[in-house]
Amino acid sequence: MPATTLGPRVKAMRLRQGLTLETLAQRTGLTRSFLSKVERSATTPSITTALKLASAFGIGVGQLLGEATDLHAVSVLRMADRRSFMGGGPDDYTPLAPGRPLKAMEPFLVTPPLEFREGPLGRHSGDEFMLVLKGRVELSFDGRSIVLEAGDTAYFDASLPHRSRSLGSRPAEVLTVIATPPSETPEES
Numbered sequence: 001m002p003a004t005t006l007g008p009r010v011k012a013m014r015l016r017q018g019l020t021l022e023t024l025a026q027r028t029g030l031t032r033s034f035l036s037k038v039e040r041s042a043t044t045p046s047i048t049t050a051l052k053l054a055s056a057f058g059i060g061v062g063q064l065l066g067e068a069t070d071l072h073a074v075s076v077l078r079m080a081d082r083r084s085f086m087g088g089g090p091d092d093y094t095p096l097a098p099g100r101p102l103k104a105m106e107p108f109l110v111t112p113p114l115e116f117r118e119g120p121l122g123r124h125s126g127d128e129f130m131l132v133l134k135g136r137v138e139l140s141f142d143g144r145s146i147v148l149e150a151g152d153t154a155y156f157d158a159s160l161p162h163r164s165r166s167l168g169s170r171p172a173e174v175l176t177v178i179a180t181p182p183s184e185t186p187e188e189s
Helices: 006-016 021-028 032-039 047-057
Strands: 092-095 106-111 127-134 136-141 144-148 153-157 163-167 173-179
Touching: 006 032, 006 047, 021 032, 021 047, 047 106, 047 173, 127 136, 144 153
Parallel strands: none
Antiparallel strands: 092 106, 106 173, 127 153, 127 173, 136 144, 136 163
């Protein structure tokens, strides 16, 4: 499925809520110029940024990506209905739970890039769980690295600065679950 048009969705949500770029920047801890780039689809936000935006709007990441809201106790997402940030391939995140509001967890299918992403390490409130489904992954925590093989898991405090990358010539596939306390806003990385 093609990449979600996140930029126009963020702008529409911001305008619908009557927010200026400055107000959204204050709520997320991101800069106005970066938010403007996101809205114009000049950059694709990381999952940490998407969590901050969703929290600022008072919605789940799935809703930010345009998934239908499902208020029932059981939510199902068919493989054919998945929408990713980047349309598949390296450095991609695909939400795995429909846009049910007030979720305690955000599950994603992650394809870590072959090289570490430039810039500061990601961090956010809550806990993060990773299960390597395919390939090998290097998980880096502020100078400390851990190599995970298929079947290996990692569970950590997500406020620790972290990032991951695929090892080898093919991107790995990782099930990642982020649990953020509903009353908290993800912190700036």
